[in-house]
Amino acid sequence: MENGKATLTIGNENWDFDIHDGTVGPSVIDIGSLYQKTGRFTYDPGFTSTGSCSSSITYIDGDEGVLLYRGYPIDELAENKDFLEVAYLLLYGELPTPEEKQDFDFRVTHHTMVHEQMSRFFTGFRRDAHPMAIMCGVVGAMSAFYHDSTDIRDPYQRMVASIRLIAKTPTIAAMAFKYSTGQPFVYPKNALDYAANFMHMCFAVPCEEYQVNPILSRAMDRIFILHADHEQNASTSTVRLAGSSGANPFACIAAGIASLWGPAHGGANEAALDTFAEIGTVDRVPEYIDKAKDKDDPFRLSGFGHRVYKSYDPRAKVMERTCHEVLDELGIKDPLLKVAMELERIALTDEYFVERKLYPNVDFYSGITLRALGFPNNMLTVLFAVARTVGWVAQWKEMVEDEQRIGRPRQLYTGSTLRHMTT
Numbered sequence: 224m225e226n227g228k229a230t231l232t233i234g235n236e237n238w239d240f241d242i243h244d245g246t247v248g249p250s251v252i253d254i255g256s257l258y259q260k261t262g263r264f265t266y267d268p269g270f271t272s273t274g275s276c277s278s279s280i281t282y283i284d285g286d287e288g289v290l291l292y293r294g295y296p297i298d299e300l301a302e303n304k305d306f307l308e309v310a311y312l313l314l315y316g317e318l319p320t321p322e323e324k325q326d327f328d329f330r331v332t333h334h335t336m337v338h339e340q341m342s343r344f345f346t347g348f349r350r351d352a353h354p355m356a357i358m359c360g361v362v363g364a365m366s367a368f369y370h371d372s373t374d375i376r377d378p379y380q381r382m383v384a385s386i387r388l389i390a391k392t393p394t395i396a397a398m399a400f401k402y403s404t405g406q407p408f409v410y411p412k413n414a415l416d417y418a419a420n421f422m423h424m425c426f427a428v429p430c431e432e433y434q435v436n437p438i439l440s441r442a443m444d445r446i447f448i449l450h451a452d453h454e455q456n457a458s459t460s461t462v463r464l465a466g467s468s469g470a471n472p473f474a475c476i477a478a479g480i481a482s483l484w485g486p487a488h489g490g491a492n493e494a495a496l497d498t499f500a501e502i503g504t505v506d507r508v509p510e511y512i513d514k515a516k517d518k519d520d521p522f523r524l525s526g527f528g529h530r531v532y533k534s535y536d537p538r539a540k541v542m543e544r545t546c547h548e549v550l551d552e553l554g555i556k557d558p559l560l561k562v563a564m565e566l567e568r569i570a571l572t573d574e575y576f577v578e579r580k581l582y583p584n585v586d587f588y589s590g591i592t593l594r595a596l597g598f599p600n601n602m603l604t605v606l607f608a609v610a611r612t613v614g615w616v617a618q619w620k621e622m623v624e625d626e627q628r629i630g631r632p633r634q635l636y637t638g639s640t641l642r643h644m645t646t
Contacts, residue, residue: 233261247282264633276463276627280313280617281454285531290538292452293317301541306417306447306610307331310389313452313617328416334390335411335420337398338368345402354399354605355484361395362388363477373471375623384472385616392476392612393417396605397424403601418444421609426597438552439596442545446589449538450607452614458482458489462615463622464630472619479615480608489604489611492590495526496600499559499566499590508565516575526563526587527570528580535582542588543567546595555595563591 228239229252238260241253251274258264267273282291290297293312300309304318311319311327319327344364348357365387366373372384398408401424409424419440427433453459461482465475483489502511515524529536550560567583570576593603 231257231261233263236261243277245277248284258633264635266635270460270632275455275460275630276622277625278455278618278621279316280621281452281614283454283531285529288532288535288537290453297449297537298541301445301448301538304448306444306451306613309448309451310613313613314385314620330386331390331417332411332413332420334386335394335413337391337394341365341368341395342398342408345398348402350403350405352403353601354396354403355480355601355608357399357402358396358480358605358608359477359484361399362392362480363474365391366471366473369473373473375466375469375471381472381620381623385620388472388476388616389613393421393609394424396602396609397421399605400425400598400602403599416440416444418447422596436552438548442549442592443596445541445545446592446606447610449542449585449589450610452611452617456488457485458611459615459618462619463627466619466622467627467630469629472616475619476612476615479611483608483611484604489607491525491584492586492593492607493600493603495587495590496559496594496603498525499562502562502566504558505561505565508562508569512566512569512573524566524581526566526590527576527583529584532584535580536584538585539583539588542585542592543583546588546592549592549595553595557595560591560595563587 227242229242231238231240238257240257242250243253244250254265265273280293282294283289292300292309293316295312295318300312304312307328308319308324310331311323341361341364344361345357348360369384369387372380372387374380394411401408407429409427409429411420412423415423415435419435419437422435422440422443423433455463458479462475462479465478466472470478486494502508511522511524514520514522567587570581570583576582590603593606594600598606
């Protein structure tokens with residue numbers, strides 16, 4: 224590679240392709256003209272070596288354990304800012320001034336109610352429906368209620384849709400939770416901040432006052448910050464791909480929710496809790512540690528390691544502290560949490576885990592924390608969706624404003640060659 228060019232040689236033929244440098248991170252080889260020049264495609268299942276877009280929102284260095292939102296380290300933001308300040312940063316590129324924060328908080332807070340007719344949707348679901356199924360349906364249905372913010376070519380409508388999604392997704396999530404428990408819906412309260420309002424909608428009941436514990440709501444706020452965006456993961460790529468067709472923003476976010484639902488993505492914290500439940504008691508932890516080390520055993524210890532991070536997940540460091548703050552505040556004696564703490568102790572000291580960098584990840588700690596806060600397993604991915612909505616919206620907004628072409632991956636065809644019907 225010389226002078227910003229990469230040369231591809233196949234047989235006796237050579238072709239040059241431009242190399243583009245980002246502000247930080249690996250350079251990319253622009254292969255947009257590869258098929259035109261060579262008559263060939265690249266083959267990259269899972270797109271693990273393919274840059275599908277340029278973005279200025281989030282940067283990850285998995286080898287060094289770095290996660291930046293618009294250049295700011297995730298731990299600094301989680302410790303010093305609230306979720307709506309981080310949402311503003313992701314949307315607009317800078318942290319808000321006090322005046323901008325006041326205005327943004329006001330706009331989000333006063334969009335948290337949903338159209339009253341939407342509450343009737345919930346009665347169409349079975350009481351035991353998975354809350355993520357409800358989220359997919361109801362968020363997608365927002366486009367049927369908010370027609371005045373579906374024109375993606377209008378900057379004002381894009382802004383209104385962005386605010387509506389960030390504001391109303393927690394309300395819809397809380398309604399899905401209440402529906403599954405058989406309790407009445409609780410309306411938003413404008414006097415509460417974003418995280419406290421969400422917890423109030425989830426845990427308050429009409430028959431008595433519910434006071435949100437500030438330590439617990441701060442933990443919820445940090446969880447939202449830590450999960451707000453994570454570069455071009457499966458669900459974010461899904462949102463961008465759907466948006467590239469010109470689909471309305473509500474449909475795009477519903478598509479992201481559907482992608483997040485997968486156990487390999489947003490369901491990882493639920494899988495971690497399932498692992499703790501399978502182990503059951505602390506005395507059985509050594510047995511399962513041995514199973515995890517046995518390459519011939521199909522058992523996998525969920526909640527450890529990460530596909531991107533090859534060192535400690537920077538989000539997990541913050542989540543670990545938050546987790547212990549919540550457990551100390553509540554004085555929880557849950558046996559599954561004792562299992563989790565013993566697994567954590569072993570993973571941080573056992574040579575097998577340390578050598579392979581199989582540290583507890585953010586899903587490990589968030590699952591424990593959310594269980595302690597009172598959320599059942601089937602709500603964990605929903606909470607992930609609430610947090611990630613702001614990242615999806617920011618990525619969708621950037622994609623639309625960049626006028627990205629419609630996504631169209633190619634394939635390596637391995638089916639039958641041309642054949643004809645026989646009589």
